[in-house]
Amino acid sequence: MKACPVASLVKRTYHHGDLRNALVSEALKLLEEQGAAEFTLRDLASRVGVSHAAPYSHFEDKTALLAAVAVEGLHKLSAYLEQAVQENSDPTEQFVQMGQAYVRFGTEHPALYNLVFASEELPEQRDKFPELTEAGSAAFGTLTGMLGRMQQSGFLREGNLDGFGFAVWALVHGLVSLITTGHVECAGDCVDGEIGTTEEAVRASLLGMLHGLKNPTAA
Amino acid sequence: MKACPVASLVKRTYHHGDLRNALVSEALKLLEEQGAAEFTLRDLASRVGVSHAAPYSHFEDKTALLAAVAVEGLHKLSAYLEQAVQENSDPTEQFVQMGQAYVRFGTEHPALYNLVFASEELPEQRDKFPELTEAGSAAFGTLTGMLGRMQQSGFLREGNLDGFGFAVWALVHGLVSLITTGHVECAGDCVDGEIGTTEEAVRASLLGMLHGLKNPTAA
DNA sequence: CACCAATCTTGACAGCGGTAAGTTAGGGGC
DNA sequence: GCCCCTAACTTACCGCTGTCAAGATTGGTG
Numbered sequence A, B: 001m002k003a004c005p006v007a008s009l010v011k012r013t014y015h016h017g018d019l020r021n022a023l024v025s026e027a028l029k030l031l032e033e034q035g036a037a038e039f040t041l042r043d044l045a046s047r048v049g050v051s052h053a054a055p056y057s058h059f060e061d062k063t064a065l066l067a068a069v070a071v072e073g074l075h076k077l078s079a080y081l082e083q084a085v086q087e088n089s090d091p092t093e094q095f096v097q098m099g100q101a102y103v104r105f106g107t108e109h110p111a112l113y114n115l116v117f118a119s120e121e122l123p124e125q126r127d128k129f130p131e132l133t134e135a136g137s138a139a140f141g142t143l144t145g146m147l148g149r150m151q152q153s154g155f156l157r158e159g160n161l162d163g164f165g166f167a168v169w170a171l172v173h174g175l176v177s178l179i180t181t182g183h184v185e186c187a188g189d190c191v192d193g194e195i196g197t198t199e200e201a202v203r204a205s206l207l208g209m210l211h212g213l214k215n216p217t218a219a
Numbered sequence C: 001c002a003c004c005a006a007t008c009t010t011g012a013c014a015g016c017g018g019t020a021a022g023t024t025a026g027g028g029g030c
Numbered sequence D: 001g002c003c004c005c006t007a008a009c010t011t012a013c014c015g016c017t018g019t020c021a022a023g024a025t026t027g028g029t030g
Helices: A019-033 A041-048 A062-086 A091-108 A110-117 A130-152 A161-180 A198-213 B019-033 B041-048 B062-086 B091-108 B110-117 B130-152 B161-180 B198-213
Strands: none
Touching (some): A019 A041, A019 A110, A041 A062, A062 A091, A091 A110, A091 A161, A110 A161, A130 A161, A198 B198, B019 B062, B019 B110, B041 B062, B062 B091, B091 B130, B091 B161, B091 B198, B130 B161, B161 B198
């Protein structure tokens, strides 16, 4: 009997063939279904159809496995952001749409987002996973790239680009975090109420920040 | 022998006398020393000098214990914010100082802050712990209260107060989260470098957001 | 003084991440 | 075509965790 070279559900053999990728992609699914707190190596392994110790042949650690998943998440996030750049030409709309794309990614994949940005263990081991830093810098670069073009065209005022990026990133990151943890509805009853839908509130926040970064002499 | 009515280190008796408060305050210390991930009920119990199951006489759950700790954290945060209001009269400075006080609280007590705002289990069980919602609303009220006074004096433009508060809160929350998780230095090498210290970057971000909320006809 | 109920201890359980030693089998060298 | 080496996988185990049940202790009330 031939071994199945790619991950599939037909007839497991002793050697899986592509366990590493199967683990990462199944972990992504698992994170969509449940939170990161309930995420278990043993559960993941049994879903892929291997024993609970098999992942240790491909990952040093649970953290190392999660780091690989986080890299995938960052690539996904970058795709969201790039799309917003390409679909809009008007600078204001490009800015707002990118911010909303960021928030959309976070709210559509809360566990994955939390893993990437709110987890405590990944940052300290970041030097062990250079891919993680690369993918993060790429996403941040998409943001500062857009800001740079807006600045060069005179739409944004002078100032350090990384500083602008930091402020914008903090805003959208905070929006995602407050929305996904459910802190929005409770402290003010503002969402879907007085200030309209969450999306409108996000747009308003982004416009506020953009106004602070704008070139005052521009239209 | 008389029992010691307050928590103390002298001669444990079978009945502690004030175990509930002792657990909460020791948990606060423990969170200062180590992250929330390493926080263990058994460790906490042994530090207080009781058996590992003793906390279950006072808390239904580990989550319930953490909820009580989170309430304390929110009270501390409120104190930080109130202080910023009382120590500044100039509206711009009051706004910036409150934001910086928020960020200072988060960076000085990262594990406690994370427990309150980034934890995944507390929100879903918030209806079980009404004190948690109350304390959160109080802190949010300090923010919107300040914004309301600034709006009434004409310093801020018209608009929904909760919406403004949501935007500002998201910004400072994002700042805390990015700083404490260490995502700032890596993606842009901006802190303590090109854009100066973290504190300056925080101030600049707050000024940007404030500018977007200002009344354009004001000075 | 006796008893009750709250408090605390002891001991157990399942499930977790991680390790060590043994088993299987794919693939290169002959 | 065969052998054997090694990577991949399994099984069994460890210490740890949160949680529960049953029993021990005792302050306070009648």
